[in-house]
Amino acid sequence: MTTQALMPKTGIRYWPGRVLRGIGRFLKLMSRNKTGFAGFLIFIFFVLMTTVGTLFVPEVTKADINAIYAPPTWEHPLGNDSQGKDILSQIVHGGRDILQMALLTGIISTFIGVSLGSLSALIGGGFDAFLSMLADIWLTIPRFPLLAVLATLVKLDNMIYLALLLSVLSWAGLYRSIRAQVFSIKERDYIEAATALDLGMWHIIFSEVLPNMLSYIAISFTFGMTSAIYAQVGLVFLGLVPLTRNWGVMINLAWTQGAIFFKDSIYFIMAPVTAIALFQLSIVWMSRSLEEIFNPRLRTG
Amino acid sequence: MNAGSGEYLIEARNLVRMFGARRERVTAVDDVSFGIRQGEVVCLVGESGCGKTTTGKMITGLLKPTSGQVFYAGKSVWTPRGDKGEDFKTYRLGVQIIHQDPYASLNPSHTIYKILSTPLLHHKFVANTYEALDRVIELLNIVGLSPVEDFLYKYPHQLSGGQRQRVSVARALTVNPRVIVADEAVSMVDVSIRVGLLNMMADLKRNLGVTYLFITHDLAVAKFFAWEGRIAVMYVGSIVEFASTPQLINDPLHPYSKALLAAVPEADPELTRSKKRVELRSQDIPSLLALPSGCRFHPRCPYFEPGLCDVKRPELLPVGENRYVACHIAAREAGAPT
Amino acid sequence: MEKQSSVPLTVEDLWVEYQIERGVVKAVRGVSLSLVKGESLALIGESGCGKTTLGVALIRLLVQAARITRGEITYWRDNKGIDVLSLKERELRRFRWRECAMVFQSALNAFNPVLRIWDQILDTSKAHGGMSTSQVRERAMQLLEYVQLDPKRVIDAYPHELSGGMRQRVLLAMSLLLDPQVLILDEPTTALDILTQRTIIDLLRRLKEEIGFAMLFISHDLATAAELADRVATMYAGSIVELGPVDDIFYRPAHPYTLGLIRAVPTVTGEFEALVSIPGAPPDLVDPPPGCKFHPRCPYVTEQCRVEEPQLKTHYSETHSVACFNVQRVQQDTLDLQERYAKYAGGKAS
Ligand SMILES: Nc1ncnc2c1ncn2[C@@H]1O[C@H](COP(=O)(O)OP(=O)(O)OP(=O)(O)O)[C@@H](O)[C@H]1O
Ligand SMILES: Nc1ncnc2c1ncn2[C@@H]1O[C@H](COP(=O)(O)OP(=O)(O)OP(=O)(O)O)[C@@H](O)[C@H]1O
Ligand code: SF4
Ligand SMILES: [Mg+2]
Ligand SMILES: [Mg+2]
Numbered sequence: 001m002t003t004q005a006l007m008p009k010t011g012i013r014y015w016p017g018r019v020l021r022g023i024g025r026f027l028k029l030m031s032r033n034k035t036g037f038a039g040f041l042i043f044i045f046f047v048l049m050t051t052v053g054t055l056f057v058p059e060v061t062k063a064d065i066n067a068i069y070a071p072p073t074w075e076h077p078l079g080n081d082s083q084g085k086d087i088l089s090q091i092v093h094g095g096r097d098i099l100q101m102a103l104l105t106g107i108i109s110t111f112i113g114v115s116l117g118s119l120s121a122l123i124g125g126g127f128d129a130f131l132s133m134l135a136d137i138w139l140t141i142p143r144f145p146l147l148a149v150l151a152t153l154v155k156l157d158n159m160i161y162l163a164l165l166l167s168v169l170s171w172a173g174l175y176r177s178i179r180a181q182v183f184s185i186k187e188r189d190y191i192e193a194a195t196a197l198d199l200g201m202w203h204i205i206f207s208e209v210l211p212n213m214l215s216y217i218a219i220s221f222t223f224g225m226t227s228a229i230y231a232q233v234g235l236v237f238l239g240l241v242p243l244t245r246n247w248g249v250m251i252n253l254a255w256t257q258g259a260i261f262f263k264d265s266i267y268f269i270m271a272p273v274t275a276i277a278l279f280q281l282s283i284v285w286m287s288r289s290l291e292e293i294f295n296p297r298l299r300t301g
Numbered sequence: 302m303n304a305g306s307g308e309y310l311i312e313a314r315n316l317v318r319m320f321g322a323r324r325e326r327v328t329a330v331d332d333v334s335f336g337i338r339q340g341e342v343v344c345l346v347g348e349s350g351c352g353k354t355t356t357g358k359m360i361t362g363l364l365k366p367t368s369g370q371v372f373y374a375g376k377s378v379w380t381p382r383g384d385k386g387e388d389f390k391t392y393r394l395g396v397q398i399i400h401q402d403p404y405a406s407l408n409p410s411h412t413i414y415k416i417l418s419t420p421l422l423h424h425k426f427v428a429n430t431y432e433a434l435d436r437v438i439e440l441l442n443i444v445g446l447s448p449v450e451d452f453l454y455k456y457p458h459q460l461s462g463g464q465r466q467r468v469s470v471a472r473a474l475t476v477n478p479r480v481i482v483a484d485e486a487v488s489m490v491d492v493s494i495r496v497g498l499l500n501m502m503a504d505l506k507r508n509l510g511v512t513y514l515f516i517t518h519d520l521a522v523a524k525f526f527a528w529e530g531r532i533a534v535m536y537v538g539s540i541v542e543f544a545s546t547p548q549l550i551n552d553p554l555h556p557y558s559k560a561l562l563a564a565v566p567e568a569d570p571e572l573t574r575s576k577k578r579v580e581l582r583s584q585d586i587p588s589l590l591a592l593p594s595g596c597r598f599h600p601r602c603p604y605f606e607p608g609l610c611d612v613k614r615p616e617l618l619p620v621g622e623n624r625y626v627a628c629h630i631a632a633r634e635a636g637a638p639t
Numbered sequence: 640m641e642k643q644s645s646v647p648l649t650v651e652d653l654w655v656e657y658q659i660e661r662g663v664v665k666a667v668r669g670v671s672l673s674l675v676k677g678e679s680l681a682l683i684g685e686s687g688c689g690k691t692t693l694g695v696a697l698i699r700l701l702v703q704a705a706r707i708t709r710g711e712i713t714y715w716r717d718n719k720g721i722d723v724l725s726l727k728e729r730e731l732r733r734f735r736w737r738e739c740a741m742v743f744q745s746a747l748n749a750f751n752p753v754l755r756i757w758d759q760i761l762d763t764s765k766a767h768g769g770m771s772t773s774q775v776r777e778r779a780m781q782l783l784e785y786v787q788l789d790p791k792r793v794i795d796a797y798p799h800e801l802s803g804g805m806r807q808r809v810l811l812a813m814s815l816l817l818d819p820q821v822l823i824l825d826e827p828t829t830a831l832d833i834l835t836q837r838t839i840i841d842l843l844r845r846l847k848e849e850i851g852f853a854m855l856f857i858s859h860d861l862a863t864a865a866e867l868a869d870r871v872a873t874m875y876a877g878s879i880v881e882l883g884p885v886d887d888i889f890y891r892p893a894h895p896y897t898l899g900l901i902r903a904v905p906t907v908t909g910e911f912e913a914l915v916s917i918p919g920a921p922p923d924l925v926d927p928p929p930g931c932k933f934h935p936r937c938p939y940v941t942e943q944c945r946v947e948e949p950q951l952k953t954h955y956s957e958t959h960s961v962a963c964f965n966v967q968r969v970q971q972d973t974l975d976l977q978e979r980y981a982k983y984a985g986g987k988a989s
Contacts (some may be wrong), residue, residue: 006434196363196396496914
């Protein structure tokens with residue numbers, strides 16, 4: 001066999017092929033865990049529904065007095081609300097904010113947690129001690145009440161602000177777990193070998209430490225998303241965040257309209273609750289597969 | 302004293318390493334000195350916790366000595382202020398380490414090719430990936446992992462313990478080290494595989510002139526690997542005897558070496574049954590937090606002489622050519638100058 | 640029946656499997672052996688060959704994923720045979736400590752860190768019944784003394800206050816608490832330092848001679864086996880490939896694998912010996928090779944070995960059996976070992 005034949009097949013020229021192969025392998029690994037794959041499918045369904053779906057399901061703005069609390073029909077599969085508006089349409093259009101914000105919060109909080117956590121563990125000394133203390137204090141502050149108070153002070157009508165605020169508020173927990181993880185990886189023999197081989201700090205962080213934390217980071221990311229969703233829905237439900245099209249708003253409306261007292265309004269309150277629960281479930285399930293995908297022991301190709 | 306002796310490729314002089322703070326402070330390595338010549342094997346043996354790994358890491362430069370010096374090729378590795386010496390980079394690549402645990406010493410995220418090519422490319426030992434591949438193949442052949450195509454793109458978890466240790470050796474060889482510190486490199490590998498690994502490492506000495514600091518708690522392995530070299534026996538942080546392997550194995554002088562050799566069971570029923578044992582006065586290994594006065598071995602030593610051994614700490618003294626012992630009684634009997 | 644009173648445990652054609660994602664691990668494949676009173680049998684072989692599985696199967700303490708698919712385990716007491724595999728859970732519990740005790744591999748972590756030694760001893764004896772607290776205390780003190788510990792100091796200590804060797808001795812004492820006839824020791828000296836190992840070996844030898852139970856001693860260390868065993872069984876890929884008196888195994892091994900092991904392990908005292916390694920690696924027990932499981936690594940391999948699996952047959956004597964088609968050729972390569980033995984034996988005779 002010639003040396004040529006043994007070259008790793010990763011030439012940059014084939015990048016479309018590589019991307020396709022990557023997706024294929026991703027799906028294959030994803031489907032390894034049944035629950036995880038189910039979660040992944042539901043997640044994709046929600047993503048499609050709130051993006052592509054909005055093109056097919058028209059947004060209803062007009063009230064229809066004749067259809068108040070109308071039970072499901074073929075035209076309105078989830079029935080109608082207290083104003084006679086189609087519930088399905090509201091579900092389809094009310095998810096986008098939540099999804100975007102959850103993703104954004106997941107990304108920002110993971111970024112903060114991972115960078116502060118790894119730096120803290122790798123630099124150590126006073127920097128580490130200071131951040132750790134700060135995190136400890138931070139963790140003692142009850143988060144949701146603080147958020148509620150802040151929401152009344154700052155006008156949180158912009159999703160990015162909200163995501164930033166949520167991320168900043170939740171940095172401490174993630175910071176601590178990432179820091180602990182990096183500390184344990186730092187002690188491993190292969191890191192020491194890399195030090196002896198003088199491969200440099202950047203190589204050690206990005207090539208030796210991070211790849212072994214990916215599953216961990218992915219899990220943290222999903223946790224960040226789920227808690228962001230609860231926080232946002234909570235805020236919206238309390239009316240502290242002035243959003244209009246939103247599952248949280250739907251629950252709020254259903255609640256204030258006394259939905260729990262009417263048998264007919266069951267669809268109105270259950271639809272957004274189910275959507276939120278299902279979406280959260282899909283994330284939690286999906287994280288199981290993510291865990292496996294990033295576990296190098298299973299990445300045998 | 303800023304120059305090492307020209308005799309040794311790597312030399313430890315009065316190495317001390319402490320851990321912990323205040324009342325928990327322990328001296329894990331206490332005044333250890335030895336030198337290894339180019340192409341020689343020096344074996345460090347002793348029981349768990351006696352400071353072998355700590356010494357090995359100081360020799361590799363992964364741990365800074367609390368005091369004392371390491372010399373590489375005659376030059377001091379650390380400056381008097383404890384910074385990296387001028388030739389640190391040469392030293393850093395010149396001394397590599399092989400760890401004990403085959404399951405922890407390779408990054409599970411990388412293929413064997415990646416593990417071996419990274420240092421080659423990083424230090425520009427090769428110009429491009431094609432050259433890197435050539436060199437990786439060469440290295441895999443050197444450590445006996447052939448056919449190479451079965452290994453190149455495997456992940457560490459797809460290899461057996463013995464094969465992983467071979468990859469670790471190959472990874473150390475990427476930077477053409479002159480010294481390899483092998484810390485219990487074969488302890489976790491099965492007997493049936495162990496000899497092959499040891500023979501491969503011995504071939505590196507023969508063919509590439511690699512110098513070894515070989516750390517083990519297994520005297521049989523020490524004897525086999527360092528038969529032409531020397532063995533240093535450590536006891537709670539210090540070297541108590543240092544001699545050529547055949548001398549040490551067949552005629553140990555220090556009571557602790559004698560006890561160790563007498564205690565090892567032998568893989569030969571008649572031999573092991575007929576072995577003379579050394580009765581120790583106590584079985585307790587002293588805690589580093591409460592070290593005995595005088596000779597650290599005195600509470601256990603069958604040759605203990607009150608008024609001498611428990612009062613005065615014996616130094617590592619030369620007794621005969623290339624032979625050192627740290628024991629009042631043994632030194633006296635060997636007629637060492639005191 | 641005379642024989643059975645000295646043979647407390649017999650195993651007949653035992654098969655154990657683990658169900659894993661990849662398939663079925665055949666960890667023990669058709670093992671037969673008997674343990675004799677006052678005698679220790681060493682089970683040697685490399686990591687993963689099924690030693691622990693066999694040991695644990697004898698007291699039926701296998702994990703969920705494991706299944707005994709075939710075979711018989713008979714425990715003999717007062718000339719009555721008890722079928723261990725059909726014991727009910729309650730009878731099993733009794734059987735486990737009172738008749739047949741096991742000291743587990745990595746036993747050093749077997750203690751509950753927050754309980755004193757005395758509480759752990761008491762828990763064990765309570766779980767298996769029969770003695771009052773004061774009886775247990777008295778017996779425990781005796782046994783701790785017997786294993787050369789200071790009972791007063793040790794019994795009220797927490798596990799972390801004891802060294803590895805001391806903990807190992809406490810475990811031995813605990814296993815003797817209920818006077819078992821059979822003692823199974825899984826790697827009792829592996830994690831210990833040389834000098835500590837020595838005290839444990841000496842202790843085990845004394846136990847065997849003075850108490851006279853049947854001992855199954857699992858180890859991958861040939862030297863410990865050479866020192867402690869009366870008989871040795873070599874295990875490879877789940878089967879016993881050679882079984883015989885310790886001197887036979889070390890001086891006239893008849894199986895290529897046993898011979899390979901002996902050639903691969905240096906002795907400490909004496910001159911330098913060149914060592915020969917066994918090529919290759921142990922087989923995957925999910926998908927073992929056909930024929931003799933050792934054939935891919937064996938220097939004596941013939942065509943027959945590749946297709947047919949050799950069975951244990953006696954060789955040299957009634958007590959020495961081996962599973963290999965090419966025993967004659969192996970034997971010729973052990974002349975130097977036999978000579979070494981003859982020298983010793985001669986020395987002894989004169
Ligand atoms: N990072 C550390 N912090 C505190 N104490 C340490 C540290 N590293 C080692 N020690 C202590 O120093 C002593 C020597 O440890 P070392 O690892 O060098 O022993 P060793 O001879 O290699 O033992 P083993 O055979 O068990 O590997 C031990 O008592 C250990 O507890
Ligand atoms: N709980 C388990 N589930 C699945 N497979 C197992 C389990 N325990 C052991 N095995 C497999 O069964 C085989 C025999 O294992 P066992 O622990 O009996 O080996 P051993 O000879 O005691 O090895 P060692 O010397 O490493 O202790 C191995 O291949 C192992 O991978
Ligand atoms: S049966 Fe054949 S392959 Fe198996 S050990 Fe004997 S000679 Fe070797
Ligand atoms: Mg060590
Ligand atoms: Mg085992």
